[in-house]
Amino acid sequence: MSILVPVTSVIIALLIAAVVILLIGKNPLNAYWVMLKGAFGGKAAWAANISKMMPLVLTGLAVGFGFRAGIFNIGAEGQLMMGAIFATFVGINLGNISPIIAIPITMLAGILGGAFWASIAGYLKATTGAHEVITTIMLNWIAVYLTNYFVVGPLAVGQGVPKSPEIAQSAQLPPLMTVQANTLPSGIIVSIVAAILVYILLDRTTTGYEIKAVGYNPYAAEAGAISLKKNIVLTMAISGALAGLAGAMEVMAIHHRIFGDFSGGKGFDGISIALIGQNNPIGIIFAAFLISSLRTGSNAMQFAKVPDDIVTIIQGIIIFLVAADRIVRTLLVKMAISKGGETK
Amino acid sequence: MNVFQAVIYSLSTPIFYKLMLLSATPLIFAALGGVFSEVTGVTNIALEGIMKISAFSAVVFTFYTGNPWLGLIGALISGLVFAWLHAYVSIRWSADQIVSATALILIASGLSAFLMEPIFGQSGQSDFVAKIPKLKMDFLKDVPFFGQIFDELSIFVYLAFIAVALSWFLIYKTPLGLRMRAVGENPKSADTLGVNVFRIRYFGVLMSGILAALGGAYLSIGELGQFQENMPSGKGFIALAAMILGNWNPVGAMWAAILFGAADALNIQLQSILDIPSEMKALLNLLPFVITIIVVSGFVGKTRPPAADGIPYEKE
Numbered sequence: 001m002s003i004l005v006p007v008t009s010v011i012i013a014l015l016i017a018a019v020v021i022l023l024i025g026k027n028p029l030n031a032y033w034v035m036l037k038g039a040f041g042g043k044a045a046w047a048a049n050i051s052k053m054m055p056l057v058l059t060g061l062a063v064g065f066g067f068r069a070g071i072f073n074i075g076a077e078g079q080l081m082m083g084a085i086f087a088t089f090v091g092i093n094l095g096n097i098s099p100i101i102a103i104p105i106t107m108l109a110g111i112l113g114g115a116f117w118a119s120i121a122g123y124l125k126a127t128t129g130a131h132e133v134i135t136t137i138m139l140n141w142i143a144v145y146l147t148n149y150f151v152v153g154p155l156a157v158g159q160g161v162p163k164s165p166e167i168a169q170s171a172q173l174p175p176l177m178t179v180q181a182n183t184l185p186s187g188i189i190v191s192i193v194a195a196i197l198v199y200i201l202l203d204r205t206t207t208g209y210e211i212k213a214v215g216y217n218p219y220a221a222e223a224g225a226i227s228l229k230k231n232i233v234l235t236m237a238i239s240g241a242l243a244g245l246a247g248a249m250e251v252m253a254i255h256h257r258i259f260g261d262f263s264g265g266k267g268f269d270g271i272s273i274a275l276i277g278q279n280n281p282i283g284i285i286f287a288a289f290l291i292s293s294l295r296t297g298s299n300a301m302q303f304a305k306v307p308d309d310i311v312t313i314i315q316g317i318i319i320f321l322v323a324a325d326r327i328v329r330t331l332l333v334k335m336a337i338s339k340g341g342e343t344k
Numbered sequence: 345m346n347v348f349q350a351v352i353y354s355l356s357t358p359i360f361y362k363l364m365l366l367s368a369t370p371l372i373f374a375a376l377g378g379v380f381s382e383v384t385g386v387t388n389i390a391l392e393g394i395m396k397i398s399a400f401s402a403v404v405f406t407f408y409t410g411n412p413w414l415g416l417i418g419a420l421i422s423g424l425v426f427a428w429l430h431a432y433v434s435i436r437w438s439a440d441q442i443v444s445a446t447a448l449i450l451i452a453s454g455l456s457a458f459l460m461e462p463i464f465g466q467s468g469q470s471d472f473v474a475k476i477p478k479l480k481m482d483f484l485k486d487v488p489f490f491g492q493i494f495d496e497l498s499i500f501v502y503l504a505f506i507a508v509a510l511s512w513f514l515i516y517k518t519p520l521g522l523r524m525r526a527v528g529e530n531p532k533s534a535d536t537l538g539v540n541v542f543r544i545r546y547f548g549v550l551m552s553g554i555l556a557a558l559g560g561a562y563l564s565i566g567e568l569g570q571f572q573e574n575m576p577s578g579k580g581f582i583a584l585a586a587m588i589l590g591n592w593n594p595v596g597a598m599w600a601a602i603l604f605g606a607a608d609a610l611n612i613q614l615q616s617i618l619d620i621p622s623e624m625k626a627l628l629n630l631l632p633f634v635i636t637i638i639v640v641s642g643f644v645g646k647t648r649p650p651a652a653d654g655i656p657y658e659k660e
Contacts (some may be wrong), residue, residue: 020455024462072442130641131588133389133442137581138633138640145629153623271446307461312454320447323440324433 005328006276009321010290012328017314021306031306038300039293045300047182051254053292055080057191058246059270060288061198062114062239064279068202069235070215075121075136076243077267078143079114081258083244085143085150086113087251088258091167092155102170107190107248114244115237117143122236126229132236140267148260155258163259173253187253192285194242199281201238211235243267269295272315275322291315345619354613358492363612365493365501366567368605370395370576372504373559374583375590375597376511377552382592383515384548385528385652390430390445391556392580393452398423398560400456403571404463406473412565416476419561420554426452427553435545438656457573470571476500476561500562507555511594524548528650531657541657556580578633585636592649603639607632 018028039049059076066073073079087110094102117139124130148162155164173190175183202208213221214231222228246266251258269291276290277283294315298308321328345353354360374391381388398419405418426448433439457467464470479499484491515521526534527544535541559579564571582604589603590596611631618625 020458024459074446124637124641128641130637134581134585134588134640135637137578138585138637141578141633142630145627145633149623149627152626153621156623268450272450275443307458307467309454309457312450313458314454316447316450316452316454318447319450320429320433320444323443323447324437326437326439327433 002278004332005325006278006287006318006322008328008332009318009325010276012321013314013317016317017310020313021310024306026304026306031301031304031310034304034306035294035297035301037297039297043179044182045296047177047179047184048299049289049292049296050188051182051185052295053288054185054188054191054253055246055250055266056269056273056288056292057188057195057285058242058249059267060273060277060284061195061270061281062242062246062267063270064274064277064281064284065198065202065242066235066239067274067279068215069211069231070218071122071125071232071235071239072133073118073121073136073236073239073243074133074271075118075139075240075267076246076270077263077265078136078140079117079240079243080247080250080263080267081143081147082117083110083114083247084251084258084262085147085247086110086116086244087248088155088164088167091171091251092165094168094171097168097170099170102168103173103252106167106171106252107245110244110248110251111241112244114247115241118236118240118243119233122233122240125236126232144261147258147262151258151260161259164257166256167251171252172256173249175253183254185249185253187249190245190249191288194245195281195285198242202281207234243270269315272319275319345617347614347618350614350617351610353617354610357613358489360606360609360613362493362497363609364602364605365497366605367608368602369498369501369504369566370559370562370579371583371586371601371604372508372598373500373562374556374580375586375601376507376594377555377559378584378587379511379515379590379592379594379597380524380548380555381552382548382587382653383528383650384524384545385531385650385655385657386431386434386545386549387441387654388427388430388445388549388552389442389581389584390426390448390452391552391559391583392576392578393445393449394423394426394553394556395560395563395576395580396449396456397426397452398557399564399575400452400459400470400560400571402561402565403470403473404459406565407463407471410474412474412476415473415565416561419557419565423553423557423560424550425553427550427556430553431546431549434656435542435549438658441654441656456571460571460573468573472569473565475565475567475569498562498566500558500566503558504562505598507558508594508598515594520544520547525650527657528652531652535657535659545657556583559583582632582636585640588649589639600639604632604636607635 021028021031062076087106090109091106121132121135125132151162157165173186176186177184210226273287277287294311298311401422402415402419406412406415433444434441460467478496480496523539523544527541531541586600587597589600611628615625
């Protein structure tokens with residue numbers, strides 16, 4: 001049943017989106033076919049798909065990790081950008097150091113950038129009770145304006161789109177392979193490893209146990225001598241570290257620099273991914289693949305004259321149905337009864 | 345001019361107060377919407393999404409009918425539909441209210457962006473459409489200072505303050521308001537006393553849809569005459585902060601909204617006065633957001649949400 005709910009939600013969302021596509025006078029079957037080919041039709045499509053998936057696994061983990069502790073980190077977007085800024089700052093100043101040192105340092109800078117940014121919200125929640133939904137959203141906006149400031153101000157380089165200089169060659173993550181114009185970034189391995197580490201942290205360590213206890217019932221946890229404040233700040237820091245790593249990966253493996261509008265909503269996608277993956281690190285890998293496929297496919301869909309914003313609608317409907325999972329469960333039970341099958 | 349002089353100069357100009365009122369207006373509407381919803385015990389962080397979809401609907405309806413008043417009706421309908429969706433899943437199906445609202449924000453963003461090209465032939469921004477006319481007060485023209493603030497203001501500005509008064513009266517001086525507060529504080533005992541908890545909560549959430557829609561309509565057909573894809577740009581969330589700072593009280597929320605409006609006005613003013621590089625000016629855009637964080641974390645200790653806020657009510 002637990003996998004059935006998200007799967008059914010995805011199917012219903014695709015059906016409703018088909019109606020929306022019909023509404024603007026386009027053929028949804030054709031649109032979805034183009035989408036499917038855009039996401040999976042050939043090696044280049046796969047490479048683009050996995051490139052997109054790389055940061056999404058991390059932002060999904062960031063949000064999902066917060067959820068496990070009962071914290072709604074809506075700020076993965078800003079944390080990703082701060083991670084990217086920190087990684088870029090360090091990366092452009094590394095010169096001729098060996099990649100063995102340069103890559104971990106740059107990665108660490110991104111992790112610290114995201115952790116720092118999220119910790120602000122965590123610290124405020126722990127000390128003053130400021131709701132993390134509001135503070136993280138404000139921090140998102142501040143990160144957007146800071147990024148824009150850096151790429152038109154202190155870091156500005158070249159003509160055209162405001163952008164920073166490239167990071168040192170030694171800090172760039174070499175691709176696993178290159179397919180036509182697309183590369184298969186080795187950062188995807190970093191993402192998968194991060195998911196496994198988060199899984200171990202949550203399921204195999206005392207810290208993970210405390211974090212889950214706080215999320216499950218903060219009052220009982222406190223009665224059990226678990227410090228709420230410490231766990232809120234720690235959860236936020238780890239959550240932000242994951243989003244910051246996503247920013248660092250984008251810089252190190254894909255763009256090699258920051259520019260205006262750097263994130264493009266990958267932090268917000270993290271919310272959808274965490275919910276579809278039901279906050280389970282392994283589920284999040286699959287959910288990230290689903291969203292990256294939708295996004296890669298929707299880019300192609302523009303050739304069928306269907307705006308790619310359809311993906312945002314699909315994501316919204318999926319989350320809405322996951323929120324209202326009881327509707328979906330009731331529906332599934334009714335279907336099972338009408339088929340005369342088991343209802344469990 | 346240094347920053348201190350510039351701030352003092354700004355505060356002494358009528359244009360600052362005009363800008364403050366204009367910036368505060370959508371915040372007042374949305375914050376009132378938040379108050380209505382949360383007083384009955386349903387959090388509604390979807391205000392941002394409702395503002396966006398209603399700003400969009402207002403322009404679309406005005407575009408097709410040529411009449412901005414019909415545009416306003418379109419905005420209200422879309423606001424009600426989105427608020428109803430939130431109410432239905434969070435009241436009827438005990439959904440997680442933050443998750444449901446997040447979904448509605450995404451759907452509003454996606455839908456408005458998706459329909460831009462089919463309707464206006466371009467993404468990003470719509471055509472210009474007719475605006476709701478402004479209220480002209482010619483007799484004030486010669487009054488110094490006040491004349492320059494109130495000579496020509498959007499009707500929405502006055503409507504926002506009327507809405508504050510009416511909301512305060514409704515929530516604190518009528519039997520319905522008493523029921524709303526009872527449902528938000530202790531739904532179980534309200535239920536025992538024969539109050540229909542579900543119906544009162546629907547009322548609260550639907551009112552939040554109407555009020556946020558007024559805020560959204562003001563942005564598009566009240567002020568600009570156009571829809572832009574990034575339109576509410578965080579105003580729905582700043583309104584939530586105003587609601588918290590105002591202690592879930594319509595009048596308090598109004599003052600908080602005015603404070604944020606002042607921060608916004610100061611930002612606009614300083615950008616035009618200060619003699620600093622343009623990228624530093626862009627950095628001033630941070631001002632309203634930084635102030636929101638400071639305010640939410642500095643004052644929240646003194647405020648308290650309704651006890652049952654955000655908790656679904658289920659009959660046993």
